[in-house]
Amino acid sequence: MKLYEVADDVVETGVLIAGAGAAGLLAGIKADDMNVDVAICSKGLFRKSGATVMSTGGMEVAIGHGDPTDNPDVHFRDTVVGGEYINDQRLVDVLTREAVERLVDLERMGIVFERQEDGRLFQFAPGGAHARVVILGDLAGSHYMVALNREVMRRNIRVFEEVMITNLLTTNGAISGAVGLDIKKGELIAFKAKAVILATGGAGQIYRYTSNPVQNTGDGRAMAYRVGAELIDMEMVQFHPTGLAYPPERRGTLVTEAVRMIGAYLLNNKGERFMSRYDPERMELSKRDVVARAICTEVREGRGTEWGGVYLDVSHVPEDVIERRLGVTRRKILFLTGMDLAKEPIHVYPTCHYFMGGVRADPDCSTKVPGLFVAGEEMGGVHGANRLGGNSITTLIVFGWRAGISAAKYAKEASFRPISAEQVAKERERVFGFLGRKDYIHPSKVRTELQTVMWDNVGIIRTEDSMRTALGVIERMRSYDLPKVGVPDGSRRYRMDWVEAIEFENMLDVAEMVTRSAMYRKESRGAHTRDDYPKKDNKNWLVHIVIRRVDGQMKLWTEPVELIKLKPPDV
Ligand SMILES: Cc1cc2nc3c(=O)[nH]c(=O)nc-3n(C[C@H](O)[C@H](O)[C@H](O)COP(=O)(O)OP(=O)(O)OC[C@H]3O[C@@H](n4cnc5c(N)ncnc54)[C@H](O)[C@@H]3O)c2cc1C
Numbered sequence: 001m002k003l004y005e006v007a008d009d010v011v012e013t014g015v016l017i018a019g020a021g022a023a024g025l026l027a028g029i030k031a032d033d034m035n036v037d038v039a040i041c042s043k044g045l046f047r048k049s050g051a052t053v054m055s056t057g058g059m060e061v062a063i064g065h066g067d068p069t070d071n072p073d074v075h076f077r078d079t080v081v082g083g084e085y086i087n088d089q090r091l092v093d094v095l096t097r098e099a100v101e102r103l104v105d106l107e108r109m110g111i112v113f114e115r116q117e118d119g120r121l122f123q124f125a126p127g128g129a130h131a132r133v134v135i136l137g138d139l140a141g142s143h144y145m146v147a148l149n150r151e152v153m154r155r156n157i158r159v160f161e162e163v164m165i166t167n168l169l170t171t172n173g174a175i176s177g178a179v180g181l182d183i184k185k186g187e188l189i190a191f192k193a194k195a196v197i198l199a200t201g202g203a204g205q206i207y208r209y210t211s212n213p214v215q216n217t218g219d220g221r222a223m224a225y226r227v228g229a230e231l232i233d234m235e236m237v238q239f240h241p242t243g244l245a246y247p248p249e250r251r252g253t254l255v256t257e258a259v260r261m262i263g264a265y266l267l268n269n270k271g272e273r274f275m276s277r278y279d280p281e282r283m284e285l286s287k288r289d290v291v292a293r294a295i296c297t298e299v300r301e302g303r304g305t306e307w308g309g310v311y312l313d314v315s316h317v318p319e320d321v322i323e324r325r326l327g328v329t330r331r332k333i334l335f336l337t338g339m340d341l342a343k344e345p346i347h348v349y350p351t352c353h354y355f356m357g358g359v360r361a362d363p364d365c366s367t368k369v370p371g372l373f374v375a376g377e378e379m380g381g382v383h384g385a386n387r388l389g390g391n392s393i394t395t396l397i398v399f400g401w402r403a404g405i406s407a408a409k410y411a412k413e414a415s416f417r418p419i420s421a422e423q424v425a426k427e428r429e430r431v432f433g434f435l436g437r438k439d440y441i442h443p444s445k446v447r448t449e450l451q452t453v454m455w456d457n458v459g460i461i462r463t464e465d466s467m468r469t470a471l472g473v474i475e476r477m478r479s480y481d482l483p484k485v486g487v488p489d490g491s492r493r494y495r496m497d498w499v500e501a502i503e504f505e506n507m508l509d510v511a512e513m514v515t516r517s518a519m520y521r522k523e524s525r526g527a528h529t530r531d532d533y534p535k536k537d538n539k540n541w542l543v544h545i546v547i548r549r550v551d552g553q554m555k556l557w558t559e560p561v562e563l564i565k566l567k568p569p570d571v
Helices: 022-033 072-082 089-108 140-154 219-226 288-300 319-337 391-413 421-433 443-457 464-484 496-520
Strands: 009-018 038-042 158-161 163-171 174-182 187-198 237-244 265-267 310-313 346-355 372-374 543-550 553-560
Touching (some): 009 219, 009 391, 038 163, 089 391, 163 219, 163 421, 163 496, 187 391, 187 421, 219 372, 237 319, 288 310, 288 346, 372 391, 443 496, 464 496, 496 553
Parallel strands (some): 038 158
Antiparallel strands (some): 163 174, 265 310
């Protein structure tokens, strides 16, 4: 059997990147700087898919223009305290030190952040941190994407648009390439690569209500798991406090933290600024996990609005400030809800927003699988149990950069490992097996069921019983539904239901990792809230929960967090 007989196309490249958000694009640019052949694949459209283009509020950089007491050490402290001390402090150290240099690099690429009148940068304070977020109106994400894509095109880096990487290939335990489905043509591509960087973003789509775009189905985490990489702290899923609660068909859409940064109040149905009971000092600008839990409690205890949320009210802020800082957000909300936030309160409720847990990596972005690197939201451990607003973009920029350099160095020293036609044939059988199945279960049916089960049982507040229910459904879906999931035969071009079927298997893997980790951690910490273990327990649970596939089984264990720079006061 020859490779060309089982793949419709074969592509050879030094570094292959899955994902074209800011992390993937920057990794590509840096690997190209090192004179290595690079190819970037994106499941969605370049410039338009992934979460980066949707990001609004900017990024955290400790340059002290917004707050003269700020510096990288303070940024480190805020990030670790915010993450409830289970961050990988080696990664936080790199994040906070290198952010400043990366900011300068971004400005050189044409991403020029807003200035104060004296020329220094304008910086906002997000929840739980100093005034450190640099901004570009409320549309920072599209500016990053325009500038980075321009740079990728200028360099003539090979791009594969609407190509979904479906699985990684290994030879003797090291990366040898990957298989991709060209969604446009319905054809299979075999990539021979010395190194692969996973930058497929978050996995918010495993939950019913999410701010994440449709592409964020956790593909990278599932693929890394299948080739034996370690994942950490998968129970740590961030629910952003302010997703839309009204109208129901838009539930989950993000209302940026910038609304609270300019002074919005959160009110219950009695008109109380209820955050005074949960964090009287920081009020609405408390940490995201605290605010999300507070909203959830208000609604559970009957103080919510008729749409099952609370009010977010910014109508007391002068209209010109709202227009200047939140003009795009104002118009977006008007379009989605028919309500003008400058004039009336809107209904909000937490929404699944960000995965702190992900693929475990060293500060050079390498994983336990030789030749496999990660960048961006894919990477676990940076933010511990809770991420601060603006710190994700910082992660993309710092670790996207590093991943590109590390993968290029690796590729320069490595030679291509052989990939067998049999490996690719097996993947072809799996991917094409979803097409033309008889008595099929349509992927949208099981996908919606999985999202609902995860939202109801492994969401903002969890218990052993609720998680057992979720695990039962996941196990049933894996053994009974998955073999039947498929779509009728027909055209292979742009078959998005076929893509959904492939994604569903990844979503199942990620949902299982989240559920098993959440059951394992018998305490409440940051975003992980258990009704049956309501207290944080630094004596027993100052640990990472690590997951790896061993002999086809999901194995979990704990490893102590290395407190190399900062310890909790009671330890
Ligand atoms: C609405 C919204 C607003 C936000 N605002 C902020 C903010 O203001 N500040 C902040 O710090 N953070 C913010 N975040 C979080 C931040 O935007 C994300 O964490 C970050 O952009 C993730 O970037 P990434 O490069 O890792 O992945 P993404 O930008 O999500 O890109 C993922 C890429 O992977 C591709 N992909 C997925 N699966 C595959 C596959 N199998 N094969 C090939 N390609 C694949 C996608 O098509 C896409 O190109 C926000 C998030 C959202 C959703």
